[in-house]
Amino acid sequence: MDEAVKTARMSAELEVPATLGALGDIAALVLRLAGSAGLGKGASYRIRLAVDELATNIVMHGYRGGDGRITVRGRSGPGRVRISIEDRAPAFDPVQGRLPPEPHTAPERRRIGGLGIHLALTSVDEFDYVRRDGRNISTLTVMAEGTDPCPPRP
Template sequence: MDALRIAATLISLDEVARFCHELAERAGLAPETAYRLRLATDELATNVVMHGYRGGEGELRLAGGMDEDTVWIRLEDDAPPFDPAAGCKPPTPDIPLSRRPIGGLGIHLALTALDGFSHCYADGHNRSTLVMRRHRTE
């Protein structure tokens, strides 16, 4: 298992991307699968920095690993409780952009890019787990 502890700042998101890339490479993920995992992890980490800690001090903790079938990344933070999947709605293409509410599209894209997602809040920590299958099954 790999682990990373970083300050919850926008500048630290480069380390999140590097963590995802290295894990995906070791797992032998196809480039498109690795991209989707990094995109989802980056979106969730960005939301913690921007909305969870609201620009205040905080920490992001990442852990990652793999088994025969999957690769997973767990994001943990101490920001106020927030479940990214709660209330996540698909985009509404029939509503003009000028009338759509701001927010939510990035989370929708992140969660639909993954093969699995879970979230819990326990002991003062948000814990989100992102899962990708290592090999496509059609």
């Protein structure tokens, strides 16, 4: 028997200190949005992984352990979650910091850094970055498996 997944539109905002301790609050928000959108385990994991990686990079590399804030805004709808992460750390475009894996290089000889960002960006369906008014704004979208990212218009 097929059970319809109940979905609802949801908007949420969270501002937290840029600390590793705040990552759990961010993950909880992301998972609430994923649940309200009716995302399955795979899509929920992908959006959580990507947001966690970007937020961790903000804490560790953007603010370098100093004082700062991270604002997370999210919206969900049936089969879709969009999350924006904002910070006032120095400018950093994750697409430019992305280092794809080097499959033909032995692990001990590979360059350090950038692989987490690569994994984050390849795990989402859409990604956008802008620097506006002194803020880094990364926006990520994940859709439920089997969802057409460009449905036909009526």
